[in-house]
Amino acid sequence: MTTSDGLEAPQSMQQYLALFSARALDGIVSAIEDLSREELHARASERSNSIGWEAWHVFRSADNLLHFVFYREQPLWLVHGLDEAWGLPRVEQGTGMAPEVAHALVFPEPSALAGYGRDVRSAVVARIEAMSDADLQARTLVRPWGEVTRQEAIGQVLIAHGNGHLGQISTARELLGRNGVGI
Numbered sequence: 001m002t003t004s005d006g007l008e009a010p011q012s013m014q015q016y017l018a019l020f021s022a023r024a025l026d027g028i029v030s031a032i033e034d035l036s037r038e039e040l041h042a043r044a045s046e047r048s049n050s051i052g053w054e055a056w057h058v059f060r061s062a063d064n065l066l067h068f069v070f071y072r073e074q075p076l077w078l079v080h081g082l083d084e085a086w087g088l089p090r091v092e093q094g095t096g097m098a099p100e101v102a103h104a105l106v107f108p109e110p111s112a113l114a115g116y117g118r119d120v121r122s123a124v125v126a127r128i129e130a131m132s133d134a135d136l137q138a139r140t141l142v143r144p145w146g147e148v149t150r151q152e153a154i155g156q157v158l159i160a161h162g163n164g165h166l167g168q169i170s171t172a173r174e175l176l177g178r179n180g181v182g183i
Contacts, residue, residue, distance in 0.1 A: 013136060017154045018128040024162035025062065025121035028055050031169045031181045033114035040110045043103070044172040051172045052107035053094065054165045059117045060093030065157050066124040069140060070150060076119055086112075095144065128154060 010016035032040060032055045040052040049057075063075040077083060083090040086108045094102065107113055136151040145156060170180040 013133070013151065014129050014131050017136075017151065017159070018125045021062070021128060021154060021158040021162070022121055022125045024159055024166060025058070025117055025124070027166045027181055028058055028162065028169060029114045029117040029121065031055070031166065031173060032110045032117075035110045035173075035178070037107075037109055039176055039178070040107055040113070042172055042176055044168070044175050047099070048168070048172070049094075049099075049102050050105075050107070051169050052110075052113060053102050053105055054169050054172075055113055055117065056088070056105075056107060057094035058162045058165045059113075059120045061095070061161065062124050062158050063120045064093055065142070065153060066127050069142060069153070070127075076116070076123060080116075080119070082116060124158070 010019050032051060035051065040055075041050045043050050060075075060077060063077050067073045067075040078090070082088070088105060088107070131150070136154075137149050139147050139149055140153065141147050142153045142157065145153070148156070166181060170182075174180045
């Protein structure tokens with residue numbers, strides 16, 4: 001059996017979570033890679049964060065969750081030294097960031113940020129697929145949601161939260177006169 005996009009239908013919870021995490025991350029990569037640097041910094045309103053912030057936030061959240069929160073390993077962000085290379089926060093990934101700080105962040109070329117997103121996607125999807133049922137049921141502290149299972153954290157942080165930000169990116173693209181992302 002295949003999905004509507006021609007992929008093999010998930011047979012396990014790991015495959016299901018990996019598929020929908022990949023779709024969220026792939027959608028964000030696709031939504032930013034064709035933008036100009038100016039468009040990446042566009043905001044839908046005075047209160048909104050930039051398209052770049054929305055993408056960076058989801059990539060950083062996924063990277064932190066699967067590497068640091070679950071396994072206490074350095075996220076790709078630090079392994080690749082992107083904080084220093086791009087002059088962005090070392091540890092912070094945007095949750096609870098003051099609007100004036102978020103609005104002042106300057107992101108790299110869209111292709112570079114999309115490249116980080118691709119790297120995150122490859123790493124986190126592989127980790128999700130390799131998890132055992134016991135791994136998925138392990139409980140861990142995830143701020144701001146509290147102690148949850150890894151399965152719940154993936155569903156919330158990567159899938160639900162990621163797609164919410166993808167919707168914000170899609171709206172901002174439409175306001176720029178670009179096609180939305182078809183979500």
